[in-house]
Amino acid sequence: MLNTEFARDPRDVAPELLNKLIVAEDRVARIVEVEAYCGEEDPASHAYGGKTARNSVMFGPPGRLYVYFTYGMHWCANVVCGPEGLARAVLLRAASPVFGLDEMRLARPRARRDVDLCNGPAKLCQAMGIDGSMNGTELIDARGRLAIFDDGVDPPPTPGVGPRVGISAGTDLPWRWWVDGDSCVSAR
DNA sequence: CTTTGGATCGTCT
DNA sequence: GACGATCCAAAGG
Numbered sequence: 001m002l003n004t005e006f007a008r009d010p011r012d013v014a015p016e017l018l019n020k021l022i023v024a025e026d027r028v029a030r031i032v033e034v035e036a037y038c039g040e041e042d043p044a045s046h047a048y049g050g051k052t053a054r055n056s057v058m059f060g061p062p063g064r065l066y067v068y069f070t071y072g073m074h075w076c077a078n079v080v081c082g083p084e085g086l087a088r089a090v091l092l093r094a095a096s097p098v099f100g101l102d103e104m105r106l107a108r109p110r111a112r113r114d115v116d117l118c119n120g121p122a123k124l125c126q127a128m129g130i131d132g133s134m135n136g137t138e139l140i141d142a143r144g145r146l147a148i149f150d151d152g153v154d155p156p157p158t159p160g161v162g163p164r165v166g167i168s169a170g171t172d173l174p175w176r177w178w179v180d181g182d183s184c185v186s187a188r
Numbered sequence: 189c190t191t192t193g194g195a196t197c198g199t200c201t
Numbered sequence: 202g203a204c205g206a207t208c209c210a211a212a213g214g
Binding site: 045068071072074076093120122166167168 | 208
């Protein structure tokens, strides 16, 4: 996946990220659920209300990872999209483990079944070993620890579409997409 | 199976 | 001082 492909509206990028691979060091998972957040114009976005220390990565160049800490214990990860400066991003909500499952199980001892390793935004980060130290990391740099990789599996032609999860504003906007029928999707 | 409430702390008002 | 782009265990049906 080329960096320039992220320099677009997250509502276009998000469904195209379905079935792409996220690679973090020795672990690989296939993205099956995403949400778009549209910067200062989106009441559900962390960027609503302007730039702060926490959300500053979203205001930077596309193709970087925005990692935030929430609920006092969880990390979640977004891909920064474009146009640059508008703080738009795609939240990685769920993935299907592909490789490195032993490491994922070690990172998530609470997960009873393998399906529970990455079926939520904070679970995905915990399983993949993503935390705040990776905030702002380039996703495309082959030397980096993180990448999004296209292995030739196309996005679903007709993904599931619906409102975003866990927000209290902007609940009318259908900006969540998922691979319909996949057992690792976080919400039905 | 579904529902409920506790955990836990950085961030912004 | 309030509240999260959440997760999990426990309790109830």
